Amino acid sequence: MLTTVIHAAEDGHKPINPLLPATPDLIWGAVVFVVLFIFFWKIVLPRVTKTLDERRDAIEGVARQPELAGRLQVLMWIGIAFTEALAFVGIAVAFIPFP
Numbered sequence: 001m002l003t004t005v006i007h008a009a010e011d012g013h014k015p016i017n018p019l020l021p022a023t024p025d026l027i028w029g030a031v032v033f034v035v036l037f038i039f040f041w042k043i044v045l046p047r048v049t050k051t052l053d054e055r056r057d058a059i060e061g062v063a064r065q066p067e068l069a070g071r072l073q074v075l076m077w078i079g080i081a082f083t084e085a086l087a088f089v090g091i092a093v094a095f096i097p098f099p
Helices: 002-010 023-064 066-094
Strands: none
Touching: 023 066
């Protein structure tokens, strides 16, 4: 890398800035960001909102009918367990080397 900069300086070219990405990298980064933003806005956010609304309704249900607290608590723990399992699967898949 240093030799490339030295040769470029000797030839009269501008030195390469390693902190500034190339234009195609900036364009692809912006495109990927927009696609992921739209995906999260249209798909993930409504599902999270629905889940939070269901949780709020369950908590209000316990307040209205305390005798159902045990059953709702079991269902809530099962949901939490599935969420944690999904997170562990995601982490495990991230470390799988693909050819």
